Amino acid sequence: MPLVDYSLDADGIATVYLNRSDVLNVLNPELMTEMKLLLSDLAENPEVRALVITGKGKGFCAGADLTAVDPETLERGRLGKWVSDSMLHHFNPMMIQIYEFPKPVISAINGIAAGGGAGLALCADLVIAARSAAIKVVQVPQLGIVADLGANWLLPRLSGRGRALGACLLGDTLDAQTLEQWGLVWECVDDDELLHKARERAVKLASVPANTITQTRRLIDSAAQSTFNDMLEQERLVQEELCDQDHFGQQVQRFLNRPER
Structure with missing residues (x-):
């Protein structure tokens, strides 16, 4: 059984499922x-126009699989090096692939997303x-x-420094209503509507040129380090x-050809 499953529909929406539902989809190598x-395959597939990531079962992802730690590594006091190597070779490259995916990406959170999840x-x-x-x-x-x-990097940009620090230091459970209030998610929907709504949004994003999506992502994420004048110049170059x-x-031709003109 694959640990990551996916489907591709007629509209070019690839839905990727973390598929370890018996352990809340924890991440192992x-x-x-x-x-x-x-x-990598989906990024290069011209039939794929947008990506939805979700989890099988009752949870999205409960973070790293701590049972993957080699007991000998723990006994030798090399746990830090083992974790660092895992981040270098597995966790971080996967996250970079998602963040830099050349088409729009939607995550559909079902149940708990804890730790690295x-x-x-x-x-x-x-x-x-989902509301759950x-x-x-x-x-x-x-x-x-x-x-x-x-x-x-993500939490302070989405919710501000105070909320980011509180969320990290206290580890409180942030329910769906709080996630929506804090701006951590775009919207909350009934559980049975989650994938339908995610697909609906994916279809809308898929109608926009992929390069426009990725350039928008880049501009938004660089805004905190840019002056207003810098952003105006970045926008000018991207628009060109x-x-x-x-x-x-x-679209311009369609506008010019409107009957009322």
């Missing part, structure tokens, strides 16, 4: 290796949560380590490129 290979859930361009969903950043209070999988796309030319 084997799952992440499958995920990286699948993401929180960063995975929040990394998408658009995040949709929750995020819990457990690393600091439970394990005495920092949050990871990009949570320290995007306005030469067929999509923009067709």
Whole structure:
């Protein structure tokens, strides 16, 4: 049985499922290796126009699989090096692939997204949560380590420094209503509507040129480090490129051809 499953529908929406439902889809090296290979294939597949990531079963992802730790590594006091190597070769490359995916990405949070699962859930361009969903950043209070999988970058940008620090330091469970109030997710929907709504949003994003999506992502994420004048210049250069796309030319032509003109 694959640890990562997926389907591709007629509209070009690839839905990727973390497929370890018996253990709340925790991330082990084997799952992440499958995920990286699948993401590479989907990124290059011209039939894929948008990506939805979700979890099988009752939860989205409960973070890292601590049972993957080699007992000998623990006994030798090399746990830090083992974790660092795992992040270098598995966790971080997978997250970079998702963040830099060349087509729109939606995460559909079903149930709990805990630990590293929180960063995975929040990394998408658009995040949709079921009403049963929750995020819990457990690393600091439970394990005495920092949050990871990009949570320290994502949380303050989405919810502000105060809420980000509180979420990381306290490890409180943030339910779907809180996630929506804090701006951590775009919308909350009934559980049985989650994948339908995610697909609906994916179809809408898929109608936009993929390069426009990725350039928007880049501009939004660079805004905090840019002055207003810098952003105006970045926007100008991006518009020069995007306005030469067929999509923009067709829309302008459609506007010019309106009967009322």
